[in-house]
Amino acid sequence: MAVHTITVEPTGQQFLCPDTKNVLVAMEYLGCDGIQVGCRNGGCGVCRVQVLAGTYTAKKMSKAHVDEADLAAGVVLSCRIFPTSDLTVRVCPKPTVEPALHPTASAGNDG
Amino acid sequence: MAITGVLRPGHMQLKVLDLDEAVEFYSNVVGLVQTGRDATRAYFKGWDERDHHSLILRDAGEAGMDFYGFKVADDATLATLEADLKNYGVTTERVPAGDLLETGERVRFQIPSGHLIELSSQKTDVGNGMGYINPPPWNEAAERGIAPIRMDHALLYGPDIEKVQALFVDVLGFYLVEHILLEDGKTDLAIWLSCSTKAHDIALVRNEEPGKLHHTAFLLDSWEKVLRAADLMSMNRVTIDMGPTRHGVTRGTTIYAFDNSGNRFETFCGGYQSYPDWEPLTWTWDEVGPAVFYHDRKLNPAFLGVYT
Numbered sequence: 001m002a003v004h005t006i007t008v009e010p011t012g013q014q015f016l017c018p019d020t021k022n023v024l025v026a027m028e029y030l031g032c033d034g035i036q037v038g039c040r041n042g043g044c045g046v047c048r049v050q051v052l053a054g055t056y057t058a059k060k061m062s063k064a065h066v067d068e069a070d071l072a073a074g075v076v077l078s079c080r081i082f083p084t085s086d087l088t089v090r091v092c093p094k095p096t097v098e099p100a101l102h103p104t105a106s107a108g109n110d111g
Numbered sequence: 112m113a114i115t116g117v118l119r120p121g122h123m124q125l126k127v128l129d130l131d132e133a134v135e136f137y138s139n140v141v142g143l144v145q146t147g148r149d150a151t152r153a154y155f156k157g158w159d160e161r162d163h164h165s166l167i168l169r170d171a172g173e174a175g176m177d178f179y180g181f182k183v184a185d186d187a188t189l190a191t192l193e194a195d196l197k198n199y200g201v202t203t204e205r206v207p208a209g210d211l212l213e214t215g216e217r218v219r220f221q222i223p224s225g226h227l228i229e230l231s232s233q234k235t236d237v238g239n240g241m242g243y244i245n246p247p248p249w250n251e252a253a254e255r256g257i258a259p260i261r262m263d264h265a266l267l268y269g270p271d272i273e274k275v276q277a278l279f280v281d282v283l284g285f286y287l288v289e290h291i292l293l294e295d296g297k298t299d300l301a302i303w304l305s306c307s308t309k310a311h312d313i314a315l316v317r318n319e320e321p322g323k324l325h326h327t328a329f330l331l332d333s334w335e336k337v338l339r340a341a342d343l344m345s346m347n348r349v350t351i352d353m354g355p356t357r358h359g360v361t362r363g364t365t366i367y368a369f370d371n372s373g374n375r376f377e378t379f380c381g382g383y384q385s386y387p388d389w390e391p392l393t394w395t396w397d398e399v400g401p402a403v404f405y406h407d408r409k410l411n412p413a414f415l416g417v418y419t
Contacts, residue, residue: 025350038417040350042128043174043373046417060128062173062373062419097319098415099268101300101396103293 004083008034009052009090017083023049023056024079035078035091042080045094049078054087065094116192116284117306120262120313121182121231122164122211123327124152126171126419127372133168136371140347141329142256146237147212154212157261157329158252162234163213165262166327174373174419176324179265179313180217180229181283181306189232192283193218199282208233222278224269225321257340259329263379264311268323268418272302272315279304279313288385289360289392291402293317300399303360310361310382323418326367328377334364340378344368352413359405360394374419 002019006026013034017026024035024047038046045065051074061077070076075092127133134153137143143155146164154164162182169177183189196203196218206217206229215233222228241247252258269275276299279285285304288311293300303311316325331337334355341355344366352375354366363382369375394402400409 036412038413039174039352039369039373039375039419041174041369041371041373043369043419044417046413060172062128064173064175096416099300099316099318101294101399103295103298 002084004054005086006083007086007088008032008049009088017087019082019084021082022059022079023081023083023087023089024077027078035089036093038079040079042077045077046096047078048075048091048093049089050075050092051081052088052090054083054085056081056083056085056087058082114307115184116188117230118182118184119307120165120179120264121162121234122167122180122214122229123262123265124167124169124177124180125324125327125370125372125374126173126175126177127168127370127374128172128174129372130168130170132371137166137168138256140256140343140349141370141376142252142258143329144252149212156237157259158250158255159239159260160262161236161238163237164211164234167211176226176265176267176322176327176374176419178219178227178229179267180231181312182234183230183232186215186232189216189218189230192230195282196220199278201278201282213237223271223274224267224315225323226267226269227322257329257331257336257343257378259331259378261330263328263330264309264313265327266314266316266325268316268318268325269321270317270319272299272317275315276302276304285312286387287391288389289394291360291394291399292396294396296395300396301360305385305387308384308386310363310385318418324374325418326375326377328379331378331380334380337364337366337378337380341366352417353404353407353411356407357405359398359402360392372419375417 015032038044042061059080061080147154153168155166203220208215213235217229217231289303291301301316303314352367361382364380
Protein backbone atom coordinates (compact mmCIF):
# COMPACT_ATOMS: atom_id res chain seq x y z
CA MET A 1 0.00 0.00 0.00
CA ALA A 2 1.44 3.35 -1.07
CA VAL A 3 0.55 6.48 0.87
CA HIS A 4 0.31 9.92 -0.72
CA THR A 5 -0.09 13.46 0.59
CA ILE A 6 -3.22 15.35 -0.45
CA THR A 7 -3.22 19.16 -0.32
CA VAL A 8 -6.61 20.89 -0.47
CA GLU A 9 -6.86 24.45 -1.80
CA PRO A 10 -7.86 27.07 -0.84
CA THR A 11 -7.38 26.06 2.82
CA GLY A 12 -3.99 24.42 2.31
CA GLN A 13 -5.09 21.53 4.54
CA GLN A 14 -2.99 18.41 4.10
CA PHE A 15 -3.70 14.77 4.91
CA LEU A 16 -2.36 11.34 4.01
CA CYS A 17 -4.29 9.06 1.66
CA PRO A 18 -3.47 5.39 1.06
CA ASP A 19 -3.93 4.35 -2.57
CA THR A 20 -6.62 1.92 -1.40
CA LYS A 21 -8.94 4.71 -0.22
CA ASN A 22 -10.63 7.44 -2.18
CA VAL A 23 -9.53 10.99 -1.37
CA LEU A 24 -12.76 12.03 0.35
CA VAL A 25 -13.06 9.05 2.68
CA ALA A 26 -9.34 9.26 3.55
CA MET A 27 -9.93 12.89 4.53
CA GLU A 28 -12.86 11.95 6.76
CA TYR A 29 -11.00 9.07 8.43
CA LEU A 30 -8.41 11.57 9.66
CA GLY A 31 -10.93 14.12 10.91
CA CYS A 32 -10.17 16.65 8.16
CA ASP A 33 -12.86 18.74 6.50
CA GLY A 34 -11.41 20.73 3.59
CA ILE A 35 -13.85 19.17 1.10
CA GLN A 36 -17.61 19.07 1.64
CA VAL A 37 -18.93 15.53 2.11
CA GLY A 38 -22.06 14.31 0.33
CA CYS A 39 -23.07 10.81 -0.78
CA ARG A 40 -19.45 9.51 -0.98
CA ASN A 41 -20.45 7.38 -3.98
CA GLY A 42 -20.16 9.57 -7.07
CA GLY A 43 -23.81 10.56 -7.34
CA CYS A 44 -24.51 13.91 -5.69
CA GLY A 45 -21.64 16.16 -6.85
CA VAL A 46 -21.04 17.90 -3.53
CA CYS A 47 -17.35 16.90 -3.24
CA ARG A 48 -16.32 18.13 -6.72
CA VAL A 49 -12.70 19.25 -6.98
CA GLN A 50 -10.20 20.13 -9.70
CA VAL A 51 -6.90 18.27 -9.55
CA LEU A 52 -4.15 20.88 -10.00
CA ALA A 53 -1.19 18.51 -9.67
CA GLY A 54 -0.62 14.78 -9.41
CA THR A 55 -2.01 11.55 -10.83
CA TYR A 56 -4.91 9.31 -9.87
CA THR A 57 -7.25 6.57 -11.03
CA ALA A 58 -11.00 7.19 -11.07
CA LYS A 59 -14.17 5.15 -10.74
CA LYS A 60 -17.41 6.06 -12.53
CA MET A 61 -19.01 9.32 -11.44
CA SER A 62 -22.30 11.01 -12.28
CA LYS A 63 -22.27 12.64 -15.71
CA ALA A 64 -24.79 15.11 -14.29
CA HIS A 65 -21.97 16.60 -12.21
CA VAL A 66 -18.82 15.78 -14.19
CA ASP A 67 -18.98 15.89 -17.99
CA GLU A 68 -16.32 15.02 -20.56
CA ALA A 69 -14.91 18.57 -20.59
CA ASP A 70 -14.67 18.50 -16.79
CA LEU A 71 -12.80 15.19 -16.84
CA ALA A 72 -10.37 16.56 -19.44
CA ALA A 73 -9.73 19.55 -17.14
CA GLY A 74 -9.12 17.31 -14.12
CA VAL A 75 -12.48 18.15 -12.55
CA VAL A 76 -13.64 15.07 -10.62
CA LEU A 77 -15.61 13.96 -7.60
CA SER A 78 -13.10 13.43 -4.80
CA CYS A 79 -15.04 10.41 -3.52
CA ARG A 80 -14.23 8.55 -6.76
CA ILE A 81 -10.49 9.16 -7.19
CA PHE A 82 -7.62 7.11 -5.81
CA PRO A 83 -4.19 8.82 -5.73
CA THR A 84 -1.19 7.33 -7.54
CA SER A 85 1.02 10.27 -6.51
CA ASP A 86 0.80 13.25 -4.15
CA LEU A 87 -2.17 15.43 -5.21
CA THR A 88 -3.06 19.09 -4.99
CA VAL A 89 -6.80 19.69 -5.45
CA ARG A 90 -8.92 22.83 -5.46
CA VAL A 91 -12.49 22.67 -4.17
CA CYS A 92 -14.94 23.54 -6.96
CA PRO A 93 -18.49 22.45 -6.07
CA LYS A 94 -21.25 23.04 -8.58
CA PRO A 95 -23.78 25.60 -7.38
CA THR A 96 -26.58 23.72 -5.63
CA VAL A 97 -30.04 24.74 -4.54
CA GLU A 98 -31.10 23.85 -1.02
CA PRO A 99 -34.50 23.99 0.67
CA ALA A 100 -34.82 27.23 2.65
CA LEU A 101 -36.85 27.71 5.82
CA HIS A 102 -37.45 31.34 4.87
CA PRO A 103 -40.34 31.61 2.41
CA THR A 104 -39.54 33.31 -0.89
CA ALA A 105 -41.69 34.67 -3.69
CA SER A 106 -41.51 31.28 -5.37
CA ALA A 107 -42.67 29.37 -2.29
CA GLY A 108 -46.37 28.76 -2.09
CA ASN A 109 -49.28 30.59 -3.66
CA ASP A 110 -49.11 33.59 -1.38
CA GLY A 111 -45.64 33.23 0.15
CA MET B 112 -62.43 2.00 5.94
CA ALA B 113 -61.43 -0.38 3.18
CA ILE B 114 -58.38 0.58 1.18
CA THR B 115 -59.58 1.28 -2.34
CA GLY B 116 -58.34 3.30 -5.31
CA VAL B 117 -54.58 3.76 -4.93
CA LEU B 118 -53.37 0.85 -2.76
CA ARG B 119 -49.65 1.35 -2.15
CA PRO B 120 -46.30 2.31 -3.66
CA GLY B 121 -45.74 -0.16 -6.48
CA HIS B 122 -42.36 0.60 -7.97
CA MET B 123 -39.44 3.01 -8.09
CA GLN B 124 -37.01 3.11 -11.02
CA LEU B 125 -33.61 4.30 -9.81
CA LYS B 126 -30.75 5.51 -11.98
CA VAL B 127 -27.38 3.96 -11.16
CA LEU B 128 -23.77 4.51 -12.25
CA ASP B 129 -22.89 0.86 -12.83
CA LEU B 130 -25.61 -1.77 -13.10
CA ASP B 131 -23.51 -4.78 -12.12
CA GLU B 132 -22.16 -3.03 -9.02
CA ALA B 133 -25.65 -1.82 -8.09
CA VAL B 134 -27.09 -5.33 -8.51
CA GLU B 135 -24.39 -6.68 -6.21
CA PHE B 136 -25.19 -3.98 -3.63
CA TYR B 137 -28.96 -4.40 -3.62
CA SER B 138 -28.73 -8.21 -3.69
CA ASN B 139 -26.09 -8.85 -1.06
CA VAL B 140 -25.94 -5.77 1.17
CA VAL B 141 -29.53 -4.49 1.12
CA GLY B 142 -30.75 -8.06 0.70
CA LEU B 143 -33.51 -7.58 -1.84
CA VAL B 144 -34.57 -10.51 -4.01
CA GLN B 145 -33.67 -10.16 -7.69
CA THR B 146 -36.59 -11.20 -9.87
CA GLY B 147 -35.60 -10.22 -13.40
CA ARG B 148 -33.34 -8.42 -15.81
CA ASP B 149 -33.84 -6.82 -19.21
CA ALA B 150 -31.43 -5.06 -21.58
CA THR B 151 -30.76 -2.07 -19.33
CA ARG B 152 -32.49 -2.82 -16.04
CA ALA B 153 -32.54 -5.14 -13.04
CA TYR B 154 -35.67 -5.89 -10.99
CA PHE B 155 -35.94 -6.46 -7.24
CA LYS B 156 -38.48 -6.94 -4.47
CA GLY B 157 -38.41 -7.17 -0.70
CA TRP B 158 -38.59 -10.72 0.66
CA ASP B 159 -42.22 -10.43 1.79
CA GLU B 160 -43.54 -8.56 -1.26
CA ARG B 161 -45.73 -10.58 -3.59
CA ASP B 162 -45.75 -8.54 -6.80
CA HIS B 163 -42.93 -9.22 -9.26
CA HIS B 164 -40.86 -6.18 -8.34
CA SER B 165 -40.80 -2.91 -6.46
CA LEU B 166 -37.32 -1.56 -7.21
CA ILE B 167 -35.93 -1.27 -10.73
CA LEU B 168 -32.31 -0.25 -11.34
CA ARG B 169 -31.38 1.38 -14.66
CA ASP B 170 -27.86 1.86 -15.92
CA ALA B 171 -27.82 5.63 -16.52
CA GLY B 172 -24.35 7.00 -15.83
CA GLU B 173 -25.87 9.21 -13.17
CA ALA B 174 -27.89 8.89 -9.99
CA GLY B 175 -31.51 9.85 -9.30
CA MET B 176 -35.03 8.65 -9.94
CA ASP B 177 -36.72 7.96 -13.27
CA PHE B 178 -40.25 7.48 -11.88
CA TYR B 179 -42.24 6.39 -8.82
CA GLY B 180 -45.30 4.19 -9.36
CA PHE B 181 -48.38 3.25 -7.32
CA LYS B 182 -50.44 0.07 -7.54
CA VAL B 183 -54.17 0.69 -7.90
CA ALA B 184 -56.99 -1.71 -7.12
CA ASP B 185 -57.94 -2.91 -10.61
CA ASP B 186 -58.24 -2.00 -14.29
CA ALA B 187 -61.47 -0.07 -13.77
CA THR B 188 -59.84 2.03 -11.07
CA LEU B 189 -56.92 2.73 -13.38
CA ALA B 190 -59.26 3.97 -16.11
CA THR B 191 -61.25 6.08 -13.65
CA LEU B 192 -58.15 7.71 -12.15
CA GLU B 193 -56.76 8.33 -15.63
CA ALA B 194 -59.96 10.16 -16.58
CA ASP B 195 -59.96 12.06 -13.29
CA LEU B 196 -56.38 13.21 -13.89
CA LYS B 197 -57.27 14.43 -17.38
CA ASN B 198 -60.31 16.28 -16.05
CA TYR B 199 -58.05 17.91 -13.47
CA GLY B 200 -55.86 19.19 -16.33
CA VAL B 201 -53.02 16.70 -16.01
CA THR B 202 -51.51 15.33 -19.22
CA THR B 203 -51.22 11.55 -19.04
CA GLU B 204 -49.71 8.88 -21.27
CA ARG B 205 -50.10 5.10 -21.34
CA VAL B 206 -46.90 3.09 -21.19
CA PRO B 207 -47.49 -0.26 -22.91
CA ALA B 208 -47.87 -3.51 -20.99
CA GLY B 209 -44.59 -5.40 -20.85
CA ASP B 210 -42.39 -2.29 -20.95
CA LEU B 211 -41.60 -3.22 -17.36
CA LEU B 212 -41.31 -6.98 -16.94
CA GLU B 213 -44.48 -8.72 -15.68
CA THR B 214 -46.34 -5.40 -15.56
CA GLY B 215 -49.49 -4.21 -17.32
CA GLU B 216 -50.20 -0.81 -18.83
CA ARG B 217 -49.06 2.14 -16.75
CA VAL B 218 -50.59 5.61 -16.66
CA ARG B 219 -47.73 8.10 -16.43
CA PHE B 220 -47.91 11.81 -15.65
CA GLN B 221 -45.67 14.61 -14.42
CA ILE B 222 -46.54 16.32 -11.16
CA PRO B 223 -45.80 20.03 -10.45
CA SER B 224 -42.62 19.17 -8.52
CA GLY B 225 -41.18 17.79 -11.77
CA HIS B 226 -41.36 14.08 -10.90
CA LEU B 227 -42.84 11.36 -13.09
CA ILE B 228 -45.53 9.39 -11.25
CA GLU B 229 -47.21 6.23 -12.55
CA LEU B 230 -50.30 4.22 -11.75
CA SER B 231 -50.72 0.58 -12.70
CA SER B 232 -53.15 -2.20 -11.85
CA GLN B 233 -51.45 -5.34 -13.13
CA LYS B 234 -48.21 -6.88 -11.94
CA THR B 235 -47.60 -10.61 -11.77
CA ASP B 236 -48.05 -12.12 -8.30
CA VAL B 237 -44.85 -14.14 -7.83
CA GLY B 238 -45.48 -14.57 -4.12
CA ASN B 239 -43.04 -14.41 -1.23
CA GLY B 240 -41.88 -17.99 -1.73
CA MET B 241 -43.91 -19.39 1.16
CA GLY B 242 -47.16 -20.14 -0.59
CA TYR B 243 -50.73 -19.26 0.27
CA ILE B 244 -51.72 -22.31 2.27
CA ASN B 245 -50.34 -22.99 5.76
CA PRO B 246 -47.32 -20.71 5.19
CA PRO B 247 -44.31 -20.41 7.51
CA PRO B 248 -43.71 -16.93 8.98
CA TRP B 249 -40.43 -16.24 7.19
CA ASN B 250 -37.78 -17.92 5.09
CA GLU B 251 -34.05 -17.63 4.49
CA ALA B 252 -34.49 -14.56 2.27
CA ALA B 253 -35.69 -12.73 5.41
CA GLU B 254 -32.18 -12.95 6.90
CA ARG B 255 -29.90 -12.36 3.90
CA GLY B 256 -28.34 -8.89 4.12
CA ILE B 257 -30.41 -6.09 5.62
CA ALA B 258 -33.44 -7.93 4.21
CA PRO B 259 -36.20 -5.33 4.20
CA ILE B 260 -39.80 -6.51 4.12
CA ARG B 261 -40.78 -4.15 1.31
CA MET B 262 -40.14 -0.85 -0.41
CA ASP B 263 -42.12 1.49 1.83
CA HIS B 264 -42.13 5.11 0.66
CA ALA B 265 -40.11 7.86 -1.01
CA LEU B 266 -39.17 11.45 -0.15
CA LEU B 267 -38.93 13.72 -3.19
CA TYR B 268 -37.45 17.24 -3.53
CA GLY B 269 -39.03 19.82 -5.83
CA PRO B 270 -41.05 23.05 -6.20
CA ASP B 271 -44.79 23.70 -5.91
CA ILE B 272 -45.47 21.01 -3.32
CA GLU B 273 -48.85 22.59 -2.44
CA LYS B 274 -49.94 21.82 -6.01
CA VAL B 275 -48.65 18.26 -5.64
CA GLN B 276 -50.61 17.91 -2.39
CA ALA B 277 -53.79 19.16 -4.06
CA LEU B 278 -53.40 16.67 -6.90
CA PHE B 279 -52.71 13.70 -4.62
CA VAL B 280 -55.55 14.61 -2.24
CA ASP B 281 -58.21 15.81 -4.69
CA VAL B 282 -57.64 13.29 -7.49
CA LEU B 283 -55.80 10.28 -6.06
CA GLY B 284 -57.47 10.08 -2.63
CA PHE B 285 -54.42 10.62 -0.43
CA TYR B 286 -54.58 12.57 2.84
CA LEU B 287 -52.13 14.79 4.71
CA VAL B 288 -50.62 13.10 7.79
CA GLU B 289 -47.94 15.58 8.91
CA HIS B 290 -46.34 18.77 7.65
CA ILE B 291 -43.53 21.21 8.54
CA LEU B 292 -44.24 24.93 8.20
CA LEU B 293 -41.87 27.63 6.98
CA GLU B 294 -41.16 30.79 8.98
CA ASP B 295 -44.31 32.49 7.67
CA GLY B 296 -46.41 29.92 9.53
CA LYS B 297 -48.53 29.05 6.50
CA THR B 298 -46.35 27.77 3.65
CA ASP B 299 -45.22 24.17 3.92
CA LEU B 300 -41.54 23.21 3.83
CA ALA B 301 -42.48 19.53 3.73
CA ILE B 302 -45.56 17.28 3.55
CA TRP B 303 -46.22 13.60 4.34
CA LEU B 304 -49.09 12.01 2.42
CA SER B 305 -50.75 8.61 2.84
CA CYS B 306 -53.07 6.50 0.69
CA SER B 307 -53.36 3.85 3.41
CA THR B 308 -52.96 3.59 7.17
CA LYS B 309 -49.21 4.07 6.89
CA ALA B 310 -47.80 7.34 8.25
CA HIS B 311 -46.65 8.11 4.71
CA ASP B 312 -46.60 6.62 1.24
CA ILE B 313 -44.96 9.69 -0.33
CA ALA B 314 -43.36 12.82 1.15
CA LEU B 315 -42.10 16.01 -0.46
CA VAL B 316 -39.74 18.80 0.58
CA ARG B 317 -39.99 22.16 -1.15
CA ASN B 318 -36.87 22.97 -3.20
CA GLU B 319 -36.34 25.06 -6.33
CA GLU B 320 -34.68 22.27 -8.33
CA PRO B 321 -37.37 20.00 -9.81
CA GLY B 322 -37.54 16.23 -10.04
CA LYS B 323 -35.01 15.23 -7.40
CA LEU B 324 -34.88 12.22 -5.06
CA HIS B 325 -34.03 12.55 -1.38
CA HIS B 326 -34.47 8.89 -0.49
CA THR B 327 -36.21 5.60 -1.11
CA ALA B 328 -37.24 3.79 2.08
CA PHE B 329 -37.23 0.09 2.87
CA LEU B 330 -39.22 -1.32 5.77
CA LEU B 331 -37.81 -3.34 8.67
CA ASP B 332 -40.00 -4.77 11.44
CA SER B 333 -38.03 -3.92 14.59
CA TRP B 334 -35.57 -1.43 16.07
CA GLU B 335 -33.29 -4.43 16.61
CA LYS B 336 -33.21 -4.97 12.85
CA VAL B 337 -32.42 -1.29 12.28
CA LEU B 338 -29.35 -1.74 14.53
CA ARG B 339 -28.48 -4.96 12.67
CA ALA B 340 -28.73 -2.95 9.43
CA ALA B 341 -26.26 -0.41 10.85
CA ASP B 342 -23.80 -3.21 11.65
CA LEU B 343 -24.15 -4.63 8.14
CA MET B 344 -23.62 -1.17 6.65
CA SER B 345 -20.32 -0.70 8.50
CA MET B 346 -19.22 -4.28 7.77
CA ASN B 347 -19.79 -3.58 4.06
CA ARG B 348 -18.33 -0.02 4.12
CA VAL B 349 -21.69 1.47 3.24
CA THR B 350 -21.68 5.21 3.83
CA ILE B 351 -24.20 6.17 6.52
CA ASP B 352 -25.64 9.67 6.31
CA MET B 353 -27.52 9.68 9.65
CA GLY B 354 -28.54 7.27 12.35
CA PRO B 355 -29.58 4.91 13.71
CA THR B 356 -32.00 7.42 15.19
CA ARG B 357 -35.67 8.38 15.27
CA HIS B 358 -37.68 10.84 13.22
CA GLY B 359 -40.01 13.23 15.06
CA VAL B 360 -42.26 13.20 12.00
CA THR B 361 -43.94 9.73 11.74
CA ARG B 362 -42.00 8.57 14.89
CA GLY B 363 -40.22 6.11 12.63
CA THR B 364 -36.81 4.70 13.54
CA THR B 365 -34.29 5.10 10.79
CA ILE B 366 -30.91 5.04 9.14
CA TYR B 367 -30.16 7.18 6.09
CA ALA B 368 -27.37 5.73 3.98
CA PHE B 369 -26.18 5.90 0.37
CA ASP B 370 -26.11 3.15 -2.23
CA ASN B 371 -23.02 2.72 -4.40
CA SER B 372 -24.35 5.24 -6.94
CA GLY B 373 -24.95 7.91 -4.29
CA ASN B 374 -28.72 7.49 -4.08
CA ARG B 375 -29.85 7.90 -0.48
CA PHE B 376 -31.90 5.04 0.93
CA GLU B 377 -33.54 4.58 4.31
CA THR B 378 -33.98 1.53 6.47
CA PHE B 379 -37.16 2.43 8.29
CA CYS B 380 -39.13 0.84 11.09
CA GLY B 381 -42.31 1.85 12.82
CA GLY B 382 -44.21 4.99 12.26
CA TYR B 383 -47.70 5.01 13.74
CA GLN B 384 -50.87 3.85 12.01
CA SER B 385 -52.82 6.79 10.64
CA TYR B 386 -56.41 7.28 9.43
CA PRO B 387 -57.88 9.67 6.86
CA ASP B 388 -60.20 11.38 9.37
CA TRP B 389 -57.35 12.33 11.72
CA GLU B 390 -56.20 15.94 12.06
CA PRO B 391 -52.73 16.31 10.49
CA LEU B 392 -49.79 16.89 12.84
CA THR B 393 -47.99 20.21 12.44
CA TRP B 394 -44.32 20.99 13.07
CA THR B 395 -43.24 24.63 13.23
CA TRP B 396 -40.09 26.02 11.56
CA ASP B 397 -38.28 26.46 14.88
CA GLU B 398 -38.69 22.73 15.64
CA VAL B 399 -37.56 21.43 12.24
CA GLY B 400 -34.47 19.83 13.85
CA PRO B 401 -36.35 17.38 16.09
CA ALA B 402 -39.04 16.98 13.42
CA VAL B 403 -36.47 15.37 11.15
CA PHE B 404 -33.92 13.91 13.60
CA TYR B 405 -35.56 13.57 17.01
CA HIS B 406 -32.47 12.70 19.07
CA ASP B 407 -29.92 15.11 17.56
CA ARG B 408 -32.56 17.88 17.46
CA LYS B 409 -30.85 19.45 14.44
CA LEU B 410 -30.62 18.98 10.70
CA ASN B 411 -27.36 17.74 9.27
CA PRO B 412 -26.09 19.73 6.25
CA ALA B 413 -26.58 16.70 3.99
CA PHE B 414 -30.32 16.54 4.71
CA LEU B 415 -30.83 19.79 2.81
CA GLY B 416 -27.92 19.83 0.38
CA VAL B 417 -27.33 16.24 -0.73
CA TYR B 418 -29.86 14.66 -3.05
CA THR B 419 -29.94 13.04 -6.47
